[in-house]
Amino acid sequence: MxxxxxxxxxxxxxxxxxxxxxxxxxxxxxxxxxxxxxxxxxxxxxxxxxxxxxxxxxxxxxxxxxxxxxxxxxxxxxxxxxxxxxxxxxxxxxxxxxxxxxxxxxxxxxxxxxxxxxxxxxxxxxxxxxxIKNRLQDSAMKLVHSERNGEAFDSQLVIGVRESYVNLSSDTEDKLKIYRENFEKAYLEATEAFYKMKAPEYLVENGVQNYMKYADAKLKEEEERAKRYLETRKDCNSVGMLTECCVDVLVTAFKESILAECASMITNNETERLRLMFSLMDRVPDGITPMLHDLEEHIVSQGLADMLASASIITTDSELYIEKLLDLFNRFSKLVAEAFNDDPRFLTARDKAYKKVVNDTSIFKLELPYKSKGVCAKTQPESKCPELLANYCDMLLRKTPLSKKLTSEEVEKKLKDVLLVLKYVQNKDVFMRYHKVHLTRRLILDTSADNEKEENMVEWLREVGMPADYVNKLARMFQDIKVSEDLNTEFKDTHRNNNETIADSINIKILNTAAWSRGTDRVSVTLPMELEDYIPQVEEFYRLKHNGRKLQWHHLMSNGIITFANDIGKFDLEVTTFQMAVLFSWNQRTHDRLSYESLKLATELPDAELRKTLWSLVAFPKLKRQVLLCDIEARSPKDFTDNSVFWVNQTFALVKNSKLQKRGKVNLIGRLQLSTERSKEEDNEGIIQLRVLRVQEAIVKIMKMRKRITNAQLQTELVEILKNMFLPSKKMIKEQIEWLIEQKYMRRDEDNINMFAYLA
CATH class of the missing domain: 1.20.1310.10 (Cullin Repeats)
Incomplete structure (x- = not known):
């Protein structure tokens, strides 16, 4: 053989x-x-x-x-x-x-x-x-070293040595044992030694920004080299281990130096360099965390600085304010997209920081101090953002120069932008309160630019997670308007059949009190005889339709058109019911002069409402000639005294292009006041009171489900439940927990005061 x-x-x-x-x-x-x-x-x-x-x-x-x-x-x-x-x-x-x-x-x-x-x-x-394995390894590593230094050689020599290591093992359980213990180990050690010597020199000579390019290039280079010279079968992780080794020696070792440049890069919007830094730091454990912190700080500081720089404009113009917020959001989003590839961690950091900008009160503290009284005065000041968002929505949905110059698609896009910002607003209940006030005004005055958009907006609010009870009230308002239109038509037909022609000039809106307003919004006023005589007819008509329901007249929310004639011409004036009551005081005595006290007796209006109404007729900003004149030069409604004298301006006229117009229509309503000063205070108190009830309700809900819970866990779950409406303060949470303990809904654990138990 x-x-x-x-x-x-x-x-x-x-x-x-x-x-x-x-x-x-x-x-x-x-x-x-x-x-x-x-x-x-x-x-x-x-x-x-x-x-x-x-x-x-x-x-x-x-x-x-x-x-x-x-x-x-x-x-x-x-x-x-x-x-x-x-x-x-x-x-x-x-x-x-x-x-x-x-x-x-x-x-x-x-x-x-x-x-x-x-x-x-x-x-x-x-x-x-x-x-000879040591000589073989050393020779192979020398050749790889030469390749790293740019020298050419036959790569098959290293590959051949690797293959012999891989194939030599006769161990059936671990075929790669000899390879791992020898070749792989030697390769990793040689790589680490090479870059430990080269990397610090390069950093010192070329600076951090050039070093990042060097490190990125070398990582890619070594990964490709490892695929050639190391074993790549599925059950072997040599390439991954080599990459980790390179990351440790090229990036982790210089993490602090690299990250020190991050803040300035973000400030200077150096997206390419940030993208490079991100790709390097994403390989390092916790390497991204400082970058997230730098991004948050930049967005908050830059956002607040920009808002502060234009505070004098944006605090008075809701359109500019929202445009500014959207500009900031788009700018920061672009930075995250270009520099960090829309990585979810950076998007979360953007959202967190942007939320602080939107809800910040420092800009508005100076310009718009917190004016609420009663219960509200004890709470922390809140951002004016929800109110201004609601104002901007109103400008888009109402017949305004802004909504008229925009197409339907543009209006829809801007409303969606509002909803985008609304996501970051903490106190959404404030937005809903103002949005409802504006919607009420639009529906009563019929000033909506697009009824379909109005109803769409309600559904969009529902889609973005606004509380259902708020949204349902808005939907109910639309239903009320449709029912009211049918009633109004039926009423007119009835009186037209009785040859009462005045019915055609009257429009009534019969609405549900719960969805629209509160009883404190009612203000007493002496109506003109034509309207006063008409009220019983409406009440009788409604009584026959609905037995047991009571009508309450809200003259504060009413308006009409009257014809005003003087020595120059005839003019149609759109006025509130209060303005109408004041002007009708001169109906039988056109040239008389009436004192403030006389007008107060004639109209029976409360002092605050009478002052406000007279001011709108004496100093309406859009008119060059006012409807009423006064014997004192008043700068505000507070300047009027009981002895102040008023009279009708017989030379009132519309002035266009410096020419007097003998005919024309004037809207003196402006922004129809739907609430009195008293009811505004009650609204603010109502917001706080509703929050108190929401907190109580949520605590009981959590306790009923958990039975026993720690204070910290209760607060966490409470915020999670309420965050779509408002962010409850720690003080409010503490007060409501104490109240619920007093009312025997829950109790403290005898052995642990931070543990609560539910009382069924």
Missing amino acids: RPTVLKLLRQEPVTRAEWQDLFWSVHSVCLWDEKGAPKVHQRLQEDILDFITQAQSRVLSHEDDSSLLKAYIAEWGKFFTQCNYLPKPFGQLEMTLQGKARNTLPKKNQADESIVRKLMLDSWNQSIFSN
Whole structure:
């Protein structure tokens, strides 16, 4: 058998007859007796070791690294090829040594369990590989080092060495053991040593910003190199470990120096450099956290600085204010998109910071102090943002110069922008209060630019998570208007049949008090005779339609058109009911002069409302000639005294292009006041009172579900429930917890005061 075995080891030609004879000979010897198989195994081992010794001497005859590697790879290549052929004829030997019959052999890959193959690999490992593996590794690492320095060489030399390490292991459980313990380890150590020397020098010489480009380039370069020189099979993580090693030595080691540049880059909007920094820091544990903090600080400081710079304009013009907020949002969103690829962590940081800008009170503290009284005065000042958002919505939905110059699509887009900002408003209940006031005014005065948009807005508010009870009240208002229109038509038809022509000039709106206003909004006033006589007819008509319902007249919310004639011409004046009552005081005495006190007796208006109404007729800002004149030069309604005298301006006229117009229509209503000063205070108190009830309701809901809960957990869950309406203060939460404990809804645990228990 020996000549054929030696031919196979040396890769010399073997005839078919020799190959077949070898199978038969092995089979025959193994069946002679028990000593046959061990003798064949021993002789085979001696010949394999002898061949390896000769191969080793051939390899070691080369001095330089490249020649040594080439010789080793050539010898190993031949030997490894024979590892696949030589074991085949010795199948009987393996079965005999294992004491198994052929038919009981496991149906596995026999090469993995081949005794001869294992013998060949172990012999190579113990003999040549153990003696020269350090030289092989060193030579391979030197070549990789040369490549890192820009020198060219045959990459197959390193790949060949790697493959020999991978294929050498005869351990069936861990095929990569030799590779991992030797080649992989050496490669990682060499890489780390190289960059530990190079990286600090580059940073010192070129600065942080150039170093980031260098580190990024090297990371990509090393990753590609690792894919060539390291094992890439699925059960091996060599490339990942190499990347981690490079990140540690190229990025983590200089994390502080790199991150120190982040704040200035964000301020200067250096998106490309930020993108590079982000890609580097995202590889480092907690590397992103300082960047998130820098982004938040920038958005808050930049946002507040911009708002403060234009505070004098934006606090009085809701359109400019909202446009400014949207501009800031778009600017910060663009920064996050371009610099951080819209990474969710940076989007969260943007939202968190933008929320602080939207809800900040410092800008409005100076310009718009917190004027609420009673309960509200004890709470913290709130941002005016919800109110201004509601004002802006009103400008878009009402017939205004702004809504008229915009297309339907543009109006819709701007309303969606408002809803976008509204997401970041903490106290959405304030927005809803003002939005409802504006909607009430639009529906009563019929000044909506687009009724479909009005109803869409209600649904959009529902979609963005506004509280259902708020939104339902708005929807109810639209239903009321439609029902009222039908009643109004029916009333007119009834009176038209009775030949009462005045019915055509009257429009009544019969609305549900709960959805629209409160009883305190009612103000007493002496109506003109034409209206006063008409009220019983409406009440009788409604009584016949609905038994048991009571009508309450809200003159504060009413308006009409009167014809005003003087020495110059005739003019149609759109006025509130209060303005109408004041002007009708002169109806039978056009040229008389009436004192404030006389007007107070004639109209029966409360002092505050009379002053406000007279001021609108004496100093209406859009008129060059006022309807009423006064004997004092008043700067505000407070300047009027009981003795102040008023009279009708007989030279009143509309002035256009410096010419007097003898005919025309004037709207003196302006922004119809839908609430008195008293009811405004009550509204503010009502917001706080409603919040108190919401907090109580939410606490009871949580306690009923949890039965027992800690103070901290209760507060967390409470904020989560209420955040869509408002953010409850710690003081309010504490007060309501104490109140609920007093009312026996819950109790403190006797052993732990921070633990609460529900009382059924």
